[in-house]
Amino acid sequence: MDLAExxxxxxxxxxxxxxxxxxxxxxxxxxxxxxxxxxxxxxxxVTATGQDEAVEVASVGCMGFCGQGPMVxxxxxxxxxxxVRPEQAPEIIAALAGxxxxxxxxxxxxxxxTRQMHVVRRNGGIIDPERIEEYIAAGGYEALYRVLHDFSxxxxxxxxxxxxxxxxxxxxxxxxxxxxxxxxxxxERKFVVCNGDEGDPGAFMxxxxxxxxxxxxxxxxxxxxxxxxxxxxxIFVRGEYPLAIQRLNRAINQARKLGLLGSQIFETAFDxxxxxxxGAGAFVCGEETALIAxxxxxxxxxxxxxxxxxxxxxxxxxxxxxxxxTFANIVPIIENGADWYAAIGTEKSKGTKVFALTGxxxxxxxxxxxMGMTLREIVxxxxxxxxxxxxxxxVQTGGPSGGCIPARLFDTPVDxxxxxxxxxxxxxxxxxxxxxxTSMVEIARFYMAFCMDESCGKCVPCRVGTxxxxxxxxxxxxxxxxxxxxxxxxxxxxxxxxxxLCGLGQSAPNPVLSTLRYFREEYEALLREDAAASAxxxx
Numbered sequence: 001m002d003l004a005e006x007x008x009x010x011x012x013x014x015x016x017x018x019x020x021x022x023x024x025x026x027x028x029x030x031x032x033x034x035x036x037x038x039x040x041x042x043x044x045x046v047t048a049t050g051q052d053e054a055v056e057v058a059s060v061g062c063m064g065f066c067g068q069g070p071m072v073x074x075x076x077x078x079x080x081x082x083x084v085r086p087e088q089a090p091e092i093i094a095a096l097a098g099x100x101x102x103x104x105x106x107x108x109x110x111x112x113x114t115r116q117m118h119v120v121r122r123n124g125g126i127i128d129p130e131r132i133e134e135y136i137a138a139g140g141y142e143a144l145y146r147v148l149h150d151f152s153x154x155x156x157x158x159x160x161x162x163x164x165x166x167x168x169x170x171x172x173x174x175x176x177x178x179x180x181x182x183x184x185x186x187x188e189r190k191f192v193v194c195n196g197d198e199g200d201p202g203a204f205m206x207x208x209x210x211x212x213x214x215x216x217x218x219x220x221x222x223x224x225x226x227x228x229x230x231x232x233x234x235i236f237v238r239g240e241y242p243l244a245i246q247r248l249n250r251a252i253n254q255a256r257k258l259g260l261l262g263s264q265i266f267e268t269a270f271d272x273x274x275x276x277x278x279g280a281g282a283f284v285c286g287e288e289t290a291l292i293a294x295x296x297x298x299x300x301x302x303x304x305x306x307x308x309x310x311x312x313x314x315x316x317x318x319x320x321x322x323x324x325x326t327f328a329n330i331v332p333i334i335e336n337g338a339d340w341y342a343a344i345g346t347e348k349s350k351g352t353k354v355f356a357l358t359g360x361x362x363x364x365x366x367x368x369x370x371m372g373m374t375l376r377e378i379v380x381x382x383x384x385x386x387x388x389x390x391x392x393x394x395v396q397t398g399g400p401s402g403g404c405i406p407a408r409l410f411d412t413p414v415d416x417x418x419x420x421x422x423x424x425x426x427x428x429x430x431x432x433x434x435x436x437x438t439s440m441v442e443i444a445r446f447y448m449a450f451c452m453d454e455s456c457g458k459c460v461p462c463r464v465g466t467x468x469x470x471x472x473x474x475x476x477x478x479x480x481x482x483x484x485x486x487x488x489x490x491x492x493x494x495x496x497x498x499x500x501l502c503g504l505g506q507s508a509p510n511p512v513l514s515t516l517r518y519f520r521e522e523y524e525a526l527l528r529e530d531a532a533a534s535a536x537x538x539x
Contacts, residue, residue, distance in 0.1 A: 001258055001265075001266060002266065003142075003145050003266075006136060006141060006142065006145065009136045009137075009258075010136050010137045010139075012133070013133040013134060013136065013137035014137050016133075018053070018054055018055055019054050019055075020054055020055045020056070020074065020075070020076075020077075020096060021056050021074070021075045021076075022042055022046070022056070022057045022058065022072060022073075022092070022096075023058050023060045023063075023072065023073045023074070023075065023125060024038060024039040024042055024057060024058070024060065024070070024072050025060060025061070025062060025069060025070055025071045026039055026059040026060070026061075027061050027208060027211045027212060027243070028204075028207065028211060028241075028243050028244075029062065029066045029069055029204075030066075030070040030071065031243070033069055033070050033083075034086055035069065035070035035084075037086040038070050038072070038084055038085070038086040038088075038089060039057065039059055041087070041089035042057045042072070042089045044089070045090040045092070045094075046093055049090075049093055049094065049097070051093065051096070055093070055096060058128050059128050059130070060125050060128055060129070060212075061124045061126075061127070061129045061212020061213060062121075062124050062125060062208045062366060063124065063125030064112075064113070064116070064121065064124065064125065064365050064366045064368075065106070065112055065113075065363065065365045066364060066365035066366065067363060068082035068083055068106060068363075068365075069082070069083070070083070070084050071084070071106065071125075072084050072092060073108075073125065078108050079105070080105065080106035080107070080108050081103045081106060082104045082106040083104050084103055084104075088103045091103055110363075111381045111382055111384075112363045112382050112383075112384070115369065115373075115377065115381055116368050116369055116382070117344070117368060117369060117370050118352075118368050119329065119332050119344070119351065119352045120209060120216075120325055120328040120329055120352065120354055120368055121208075121209070121213075121354060121366065121368045122332070123135070123138055123212065123213045124208070124209075124212040124213060124366075125212070126138070127213070129211060129214055129215075129247050129251070130247060130250050130251075132215060132251065132254040132255060132260075135213070135215040135216070139335070140215050140216070140219065140331075141215070141219055141255075141260050142335070143219060143223065143330075143331045143334040143335050144219050144222050144223055144226075144260070144265070144266070144331075146334065147223050147226060147227075147334060148226060148266050148268045148270055149266070149268070153183060153226060153227045153228070153229065154183075156179075156223060156226065156227040156334075157176055157179045157180050157183060157227050158176070159333065159334065159337075159338045160175055160176040160330070160333060160338070161174070161175075161176025161177065161180070162176070162338035162339070162342065163176070163333045163338040163342055163350060163351070164338075164341070164342045164345075164348075164349075164350030164351070165326070165329055165330075165333065165341065165350060165351060166349065166350070166416065167322060167326050168322075168324075168325035168326045168329070168353065168354075168428065168429070169195060169286075169322070169323035169325075169326065169428055170398065170401065170425060170426060170427045171503075172349070172416040172426060175322065175326060178310060178320065178322070179224065179227055179228055179320060181308075181310040181311070182228040182229075182230075182310045182318050182319070182320040183227060183228045183229060185310060185318035186318075187317045187318040188317070189230075189231075189232065189315075189317045190228055190229050190231070190317055190318045190319065190320070191230055191233065191234065191313065191314045191317060191318075191319040191320070192221050192225045192228065192230045192232075192234075192320045193233065193235075193291070193292070193295070193313075193314065193319055193320065193321045193322075194221055194233070194234070194321075194323070194324060194327055195236055195286060195288070195291060195323040196210060196235055196236055196237040196238070196241070196244070196324050197236055197237070197238050197286040197291060198238065198241075198323075198428060199238065199282075199283035199285075199286055199454070200283075200398075200399025200400060200401075200427060200428055200430045201399060201430065201432075201446075201447075201450060202358045202359070202396075202399065202430040202431075202432045203356050203429060203430035204356050204366070205325060205354040205366060205429045205430075206323060206325060207241050208366055209328050210237065210244035210247065210324060211241075211243050211244045211247055213328070214244075214247050214251035215251050215254075215255065216328050217235070217327045217328050218251055218252065218261065218274060219260075219330070219331050220326075220328055220329070220331055221233050221235075221272075221274060221327050222260075222261065222265070222272050223330050223331070223334060224320060224322070224327065224330060225272045225320075226270055226272070228318075228320050230272070230320065231271045231272055231273070232272070232274075232275075233273070233275070234274070234275055234276070234277050234295055234314075235248060235274060235276050235277070236279055236285070236294070236295060237278060237279065238278070238279045238280075238281045238285075239278045239280060239281055240281050245276060245278060249276060252274055252275075252276070256273075261273060261274055277294070277295050279291075279294060279300070280294075280300075282294075282300050282454065282456070283450075283454035283504065284301065284454060284455070284456040284502070284504050285300040287302045287502045287503055288302075288309050288313075289302045289303045289305065289309065289502070290302040291321065292309060292314050292319065292321075295314060296314065296315060299456075300456065301458045302456070302458065302501055302504075304501065309321055325353075325354055325428070325429070329341075329351060344371070345371030345372055345415070346372040346413060346415045348415065348416065349371040349372065349415035349416050349417070351370075351371060352369060352370050352371065353368070353369065353371055353414065353426065353429060354367070354368045355367050355368075355378070355429045355430070356429060356430050357378065357383055357431050357433070358430070358431070358432050358433070359396075359431075359432040359433035359434055360387065360390070360392070360433050360435040360437075361384065361385065361386060361392075362383060362384030362385055362386065362387045363382060363384045367382055369382070369414070371413075371414065371415045372413045373413065373414055374410065374411050374412060374413050374414065375395055375409070375410040375411070375412050375414060376410035378414065378431070379395060379433055380392075380410075383433060386433070386435045390435040390436050390437060391436045392407050392410075392433055392434070392436075393406070393407055393434050393435055393436050393438055393440075394406050394407060394433075394434045394438070394440070394518070394519075395410075395431060395432065395433050395434065396424075396430075396431070396432040396434065396443070397414075397419055397424045397426065397427060397431050398419070398424050398426060398427025398428075398430065398510070399427045399428065399430040400447045400450050400454075400507070400508065400510075400511065401425060401427055401503065401507035401508075402419075402424045402425045402427045402507075402510055402511070402514075403422070403423045403424035403425070403510045403515075403517075404424070404434070404440060404511060404514045404515050404518065404519070405419075405422045405423070405424055405514070405518070406518040406519070409422055414426075423510075423513065424510070424514060425507070425510070439477070439522065440515040440518075440519040440522050441473065441476055441477050441515070441522055441523055442477055443511065443515065444473055444515045445470065445473040445477055447508075447511040448466060448469050448470045448508065448511070448512065449470055451504065451505075451508040452467055452469075452470045454504065455504065455505065455508075456504075459499075459500055459502075459505060461495060461500045461501075461505055462496065462500040462504060462505030462508065465492055465500070465505065465508075466496065466505070466508050468492055469489060469492050469493065469508070469512065472486075472489040472492070473489070476489070476523060476526050476527070477526065481526065481527055483527055485527075486524075486527060490513075490516065492509075493509035493512050493513050496508060496509055497509045497510075497513075
């Protein structure tokens with residue numbers, strides 16, 4: 001495979017396309033609402049009306065507005081249909097010929113779409129993720145070609161460093177610095193690992209990227225491997241993501257057959273192969289060292305650091321671990337340059353961020369916005385506020401490792417430093433909106449129950465501490481606690497945070513601490529109820 005052959009594939013694909021494309025989302029969310037059946041009904045309707053020569057029905061990835069799915073878009077007319085049922089397929093196809101159509105119409109100019117900036121999700125809902133030809137027609141694998149022929153490994157790392165990209169897995173560690181560390185670490189073998197073990201409640205960003213554009217992640221991994229000197233890669237995906245695994249497997253096989261993965265890629269000396277490892281769904285395996293243990297066939301438990309995986313990772317060799325969204329940013333940076341990427345976002349948080357916007361909000365789904373957009377813009381402009389007009393009370397960012405930010409701080413820009421100052425974290429990108437009917441004590445108890453169940457049990461502070469914190473939260477929520485219990489809860493939070501082995505235990509108290517910081521009156525009100533009950537002689 002050379003550049004001319006790549007361009008020839010792209011040209012053939014563009015020539016194959018028909019004048020009208022009916023794009024039907026077949027990602028997991030829409031499949032749950034019968035979108036596969038809808039897709040086949042659309043194909044049948046095209047055939048039944050004799051429009052095969054002019055109309056193509058394409059299975060595409062996530063369009064983002066998941067709460068309105070299944071979604072169908074017609075190009076180039078830019079018609080959008082929402083909540084489509086399979087039996088409505090003939091009506092949509094008839095509408096292409098000017099017939100009346102009663103199917104619910106969406107607004108392509110809705111702020112949910114127009115306020116976004118798609119970098120990572122640029123192909124989502126546009127290309128068929130199961131056809132490598134569509135990815136190539138969209139410019140796919142040209143960045144890899146350019147890197148292998150025009151860049152030295154050091155120049156690739158320099159470009160990523162200058163872009164300011166930080167790891168999208170949650171901690172926000174500088175990507176270029178991590179790559180440079182792996183590149184200079186001595187080792188007979190090196191590995192690149194894609195962390196697709198997305199386990200945060202309410203988060204599905206990585207799943208959607210893998211389902212919608214798997215080649216974007218593979219190409220990013222290959223560029224990373226070239227930069228750090230690795231020839232082997234693994235994608236660790238949780239078993240609850242069967243469609244992502246299926247599409248990744250297909251993408252790997254397609255790229256291998258075209259010589260875009262494997263030996264002597266683009267007729268260079270660069271070799272790179274990728275395999276998938278399916279996780280069992282343990283949240284702790286999102287932690288780097290636990291993930292490595294799981295790939296090695298051992299129980300997924302973390303180990304103390306240092307040494308860090310960049311120096312001693314998979315089977316003792318230097319290993320680069322980034323998450324799905326981080327790798328998905330690499331190709332756009334190479335294509336457009338570090339300066340372009342660094343101009344997006346804030347001074348210290350560059351680029352865009354994908355969020356799963358869920359909870360008590362009118363418009364739910366995936367959004368990709370520039371870093372620095374405020375929480376208010378996300379919740380009110382893109383999200384449309386709460387469904388029934390009830391005032392929004394808070395938003396939880398960062399999943400179980402994050403915190404709850406109150407509505408009075410919604411002018412906080414979404415970047416790593418600002419969220420940390422507000423007592424939360426970016427996390428991998430889950431964003432759960434809560435309204436005035438939400439009990440913050442119950443929210444803290446929910447996340448603590450999750451951490452308690454997901455603790456691997458290796459270290460005592462996490463194993464025992466999360467159980468005790470959950471017990472105290474349950475006691476408070478039931479109106480059976482005293483001020484002494486609240487004091488013990490706060491002490492436990494500090495203890496677990498400071499003494500746990502890995503990020504799961506260290507961050508488990510965050511939802512409790514943030515709700516205590518901003519909504520302490522709700523805890524105290526429950527204590528007062530207990531005191532009143534005791535005064536009345538109730539147990």
